[in-house]
Amino acid sequence: MSNITDLSLNELVNNVKSKKISSKEITKAYVERSKKSNKLNTYIERTFDNALKNSEKFDNSPNLEKKLPGIPFAVKDLFCTKGVKTTASSKILENFIPTYESTITQNLWDAGAILLGKLNCDEFAMGSSNETSYFGNVISPISDNLVPGGSSGGSASALAAKLTPATIGTDTGGSIRQPASFTGTVGLKPTYGSCSRYGIVAFASSLDQAGPMTRNVKDCSLLLEVMSSFDPKDSTSVDFKRPNYFTGLNKNIKGKKIGIPKEYRVDGMPKEIDKLWEKGKEYLKDCGAEIVDISLPHTNYALPTYYIVAPAEASSNLARYDGVKYGLRADGENLIDMYEKTRSQGFGEEVKRRIMIGTYVLSSGYYDAYYLKAQKVRKLIKNDFDDVFKKVDAILTPSTPSSAFKVGEKSNDPVSMYLNDIFTVPVNLAGLPGISIPAGLDKNNYPLGLQIIGKPFDEQNILNIAYSMEEKINFKLNIKDWWIK
Amino acid sequence: MAIDLKTVKHISKLARISVNDEKAKKLEKDLNSIFKWIEQLNELNTDKVEPLTSIAETKLRLRKDKILSENIRDEILKNSPKDNKDYFVVPKVVE
Amino acid sequence: MSKDQYVIEKNGNKYEVVIGLEVHAQVLSDSKLFSASATKFGSEPNTQVSLVDAAFPGMLPVINEYCIKQAVKTGIGLNAKIHKKSIFDRKNYFYADLPQGYQISQYKDPIVGEGNVILDLPSGPKTIGIERLHLEQDAGKSIHDIDPGSTLVDLNRSGVALMEIVSKPDLRSPEEVNLYIKKLRSIMRYLGTCDGNMQEGSLRADVNVSVRKFGDDKLGTRCEIKNVNSIKFMQMAIEYEANRQVELLEKGGKIDQETRLFDTKKNQTRSMRSKEDAHDYRYFPDPDLLPLEFNDEYIENVKKEIPELPDQKKNRFIEKFKLTPYEATILVSDLDTSKYFEKVIEKSDVKLSANWITGELFALLNDKNLEISQSPIGPENLSKLLNLISDGTISGKIAKTVFEIMSKDEKDPNLIVKEKGLKQESDPKALEVLIQKVMSSNEDKVKEYKSGKDKLFGFFVGQVMKESKGKGNPQLINKILKEKLNG
Ligand SMILES: [Mg+2]
Numbered sequence A: 001m002s003n004i005t006d007l008s009l010n011e012l013v014n015n016v017k018s019k020k021i022s023s024k025e026i027t028k029a030y031v032e033r034s035k036k037s038n039k040l041n042t043y044i045e046r047t048f049d050n051a052l053k054n055s056e057k058f059d060n061s062p063n064l065e066k067k068l069p070g071i072p073f074a075v076k077d078l079f080c081t082k083g084v085k086t087t088a089s090s091k092i093l094e095n096f097i098p099t100y101e102s103t104i105t106q107n108l109w110d111a112g113a114i115l116l117g118k119l120n121c122d123e124f125a126m127g128s129s130n131e132t133s134y135f136g137n138v139i140s141p142i143s144d145n146l147v148p149g150g151s152s153g154g155s156a157s158a159l160a161a162k163l164t165p166a167t168i169g170t171d172t173g174g175s176i177r178q179p180a181s182f183t184g185t186v187g188l189k190p191t192y193g194s195c196s197r198y199g200i201v202a203f204a205s206s207l208d209q210a211g212p213m214t215r216n217v218k219d220c221s222l223l224l225e226v227m228s229s230f231d232p233k234d235s236t237s238v239d240f241k242r243p244n245y246f247t248g249l250n251k252n253i254k255g256k257k258i259g260i261p262k263e264y265r266v267d268g269m270p271k272e273i274d275k276l277w278e279k280g281k282e283y284l285k286d287c288g289a290e291i292v293d294i295s296l297p298h299t300n301y302a303l304p305t306y307y308i309v310a311p312a313e314a315s316s317n318l319a320r321y322d323g324v325k326y327g328l329r330a331d332g333e334n335l336i337d338m339y340e341k342t343r344s345q346g347f348g349e350e351v352k353r354r355i356m357i358g359t360y361v362l363s364s365g366y367y368d369a370y371y372l373k374a375q376k377v378r379k380l381i382k383n384d385f386d387d388v389f390k391k392v393d394a395i396l397t398p399s400t401p402s403s404a405f406k407v408g409e410k411s412n413d414p415v416s417m418y419l420n421d422i423f424t425v426p427v428n429l430a431g432l433p434g435i436s437i438p439a440g441l442d443k444n445n446y447p448l449g450l451q452i453i454g455k456p457f458d459e460q461n462i463l464n465i466a467y468s469m470e471e472k473i474n475f476k477l478n479i480k481d482w483w484i485k
Numbered sequence B: 001m002a003i004d005l006k007t008v009k010h011i012s013k014l015a016r017i018s019v020n021d022e023k024a025k026k027l028e029k030d031l032n033s034i035f036k037w038i039e040q041l042n043e044l045n046t047d048k049v050e051p052l053t054s055i056a057e058t059k060l061r062l063r064k065d066k067i068l069s070e071n072i073r074d075e076i077l078k079n080s081p082k083d084n085k086d087y088f089v090v091p092k093v094v095e
Numbered sequence C: 001m002s003k004d005q006y007v008i009e010k011n012g013n014k015y016e017v018v019i020g021l022e023v024h025a026q027v028l029s030d031s032k033l034f035s036a037s038a039t040k041f042g043s044e045p046n047t048q049v050s051l052v053d054a055a056f057p058g059m060l061p062v063i064n065e066y067c068i069k070q071a072v073k074t075g076i077g078l079n080a081k082i083h084k085k086s087i088f089d090r091k092n093y094f095y096a097d098l099p100q101g102y103q104i105s106q107y108k109d110p111i112v113g114e115g116n117v118i119l120d121l122p123s124g125p126k127t128i129g130i131e132r133l134h135l136e137q138d139a140g141k142s143i144h145d146i147d148p149g150s151t152l153v154d155l156n157r158s159g160v161a162l163m164e165i166v167s168k169p170d171l172r173s174p175e176e177v178n179l180y181i182k183k184l185r186s187i188m189r190y191l192g193t194c195d196g197n198m199q200e201g202s203l204r205a206d207v208n209v210s211v212r213k214f215g216d217d218k219l220g221t222r223c224e225i226k227n228v229n230s231i232k233f234m235q236m237a238i239e240y241e242a243n244r245q246v247e248l249l250e251k252g253g254k255i256d257q258e259t260r261l262f263d264t265k266k267n268q269t270r271s272m273r274s275k276e277d278a279h280d281y282r283y284f285p286d287p288d289l290l291p292l293e294f295n296d297e298y299i300e301n302v303k304k305e306i307p308e309l310p311d312q313k314k315n316r317f318i319e320k321f322k323l324t325p326y327e328a329t330i331l332v333s334d335l336d337t338s339k340y341f342e343k344v345i346e347k348s349d350v351k352l353s354a355n356w357i358t359g360e361l362f363a364l365l366n367d368k369n370l371e372i373s374q375s376p377i378g379p380e381n382l383s384k385l386l387n388l389i390s391d392g393t394i395s396g397k398i399a400k401t402v403f404e405i406m407s408k409d410e411k412d413p414n415l416i417v418k419e420k421g422l423k424q425e426s427d428p429k430a431l432e433v434l435i436q437k438v439m440s441s442n443e444d445k446v447k448e449y450k451s452g453k454d455k456l457f458g459f460f461v462g463q464v465m466k467e468s469k470g471k472g473n474p475q476l477i478n479k480i481l482k483e484k485l486n487g
């Protein structure tokens, strides 16, 4: 075997099952490569020694029936992990050690996976470039001054740099799909209610959803199968019979109707992206799918709607970080002073900005003009999709309006940063599943992605479409290990 | 609706985040540019639209009235910033 | 202006007081509204706190179906409209004992809408409107008097289910408030939805008070007195506050809408915060929960579990047992009392039972400061005692003596009568002998009586009673004495 870290998740699983590689060998390979990759700043917390110990434990009595037998995983630091520091990349949780495990990570460990460490992300998942983290920005392995996207930037970077065979992120407005697109990897945001939110540090409850990030579509289907479960501890978890996404994966998409929304052709979008989109259509036709022109008339209103709804929920979700029960406390002359200092020192600028937006849109006199208005527009956006899905089986769009940008390029202009999520946000607002797959490179050789949006709980369908396209696209991520000396 | 400095201070008070004058000015600028952009929603007439209250395609699930959580006081207080084995501790509140 | 109207008079101007109540009633349930920890009162601090109650990152609420049912039951007991769809909102504010930084409550769409409660005033029944009832979480407890330098927080209560019952501003006096709270508590105890224990904080109220001149139909500016936890304090607070407002108005001042605290030591209300720095709670639907929905069938099924409530029971007592409205009101006001009464009348005369329970028994309990459930004289023994009166074994007067003994040694009254030889003398022959003896030794008085001094009859009864050592049957003595004296 040339290099363990070059193997996909499925290849690793097969090799463990056929006893060609041990969990220890895999874990060691990832630990060693991770140790040499500090420059990317992907890890916030490393649990390498424990991972090695656990891999030995696995090898001593291997349960080969498991779906992720002895496979090491680094995960976004938004998932609470029992006994392992969980920070949400915020100073306010700098030293927080949960005594409990999120349902999603528990599902991973139950499937045989082993924790490698916790990955950097935007603070409280608020950002599109991983520059808002208290622990510093993450570098993309694509190029030394490039952002990996966000908020699951550490996850995307670690995945692309082969520091973990696959990973998990969370997606509130594109936080899985946009970084996947920026780093030439696969990222799926499941239908709202498919994956439990229990134990995930909340950003915006009605939009947050955890999902898999992988090197290929097959890995993605396997990981989704492990992650998705009904959870009685989450009132928004949907109790439905989950299919076996992995065994159900196939390339038969003949006769599927794929919608192309005209509103996703935005001003100033690079020609390369348009070209890629065109190519995507051709591939789909080659696979026997039918292309249908559609309209999602309220698309343009999705982002401003999102920037009311998400901050409103966040302003309330983040009220619990008050210095009383856990996390940072700044000394104050009295209770209120303590609150104000703790939250001022504990939160970064973007988080504070969004708490302020959210507080404002909910405040007396503004609720109807902003929050209620946004909930109504959200309904219109959902109606758009409902209407269209009467005619088509899935929708094809670009994942992002541009390729990855440079560190610092947009961090001073919030609105231009927000515009990054223009194609991903409508999917969260409507609660739909969406997958981003790598589809080509721009003139700088930076990856670009295409997004496939599905009907609620129709993950199998978009995985199959992605699987078919993946073969035609035949994308190769060619990363030189420039950061490893 | 322009957001002035006084409003910024009022919101920061509501959000329990102290901001100094310099930060408040920066926030004033940022919030105004964000809300200017958000105002485009007003192009839409939504008078007859029902607001969306939940995106989850399910009904509210009900739990049985059972006590399942034991005494986990040590666990609950473990991460608290001020050491006390029985209580959370905050600066003196005068009512 | 009827004479039981509550009036505040100043400079010849007559004011009426307008009061509305927001009662917080703790739902009787084993576990909390959104978490599976216990609700027991008086446990060690922070021992009934789950990760959800302490608002740890990533923790989510899951609602308790029993608490919903309890709220629906209470709504039915308040003759109120049950809303088939209601929504849980977040009420956002920061406080040390509010771990989430928001309280999950119901704002625009509560589970129960308009209803009413009927008060039995001396002047007749009065209907008090109920505005709404909603479900919400309780906060924890801040303790200021253990540590001199800090406030300590106990989250045992955090997340316990409360019903907030909001009345319309229909109350007009401290006495009406007293009756309203008691009636509300009585209804909830009948339903088993709240134990109404004010000492343990299961029932607390925010009191909204305003005043206006009689004849005005516009409401005055109101002040809200927060979190008063006894009826007595509520009444004191209202009295103080109403007088304060009248005085202010008479001085030409203006009432500020504000939140006030009642200082139980000084017997005063004082300003807590004014409207300017009033909270902006930023209510919005809790995105961690979905709308609560149920159908007519659910409501019908809950209705089947509703027991006979105080008003119905009262009517039944009046119609079936011919009790006076006054007696009936007293006997149904408390569920345990009504149960006691119904137990006693299984075997005893209804009127006699009603008299003795509202008379002797209540006096005894009052004296010893006991609840009826703690009464040293149980319903079985009281029933036996009353039957001894009815069958003529003892007189009513002797019965009081027996009752007195029963209250101390909790014995069977039959046994007491036997041991102490208290059985009434009802043998006419024996009584005739006694009467003869009294007449013979008072011949002059007999003469006077016969010449028309009727009043002396009482004297003869007393003498005969004395001769019988109190055990003579009074009815028989009367009868025979009359025959003899008139014969
Ligand atoms: Mg209130």
Ligand SMILES: [Zn+2]
Pocket: C024, C136, C164
């Ligand atoms: Zn309340």
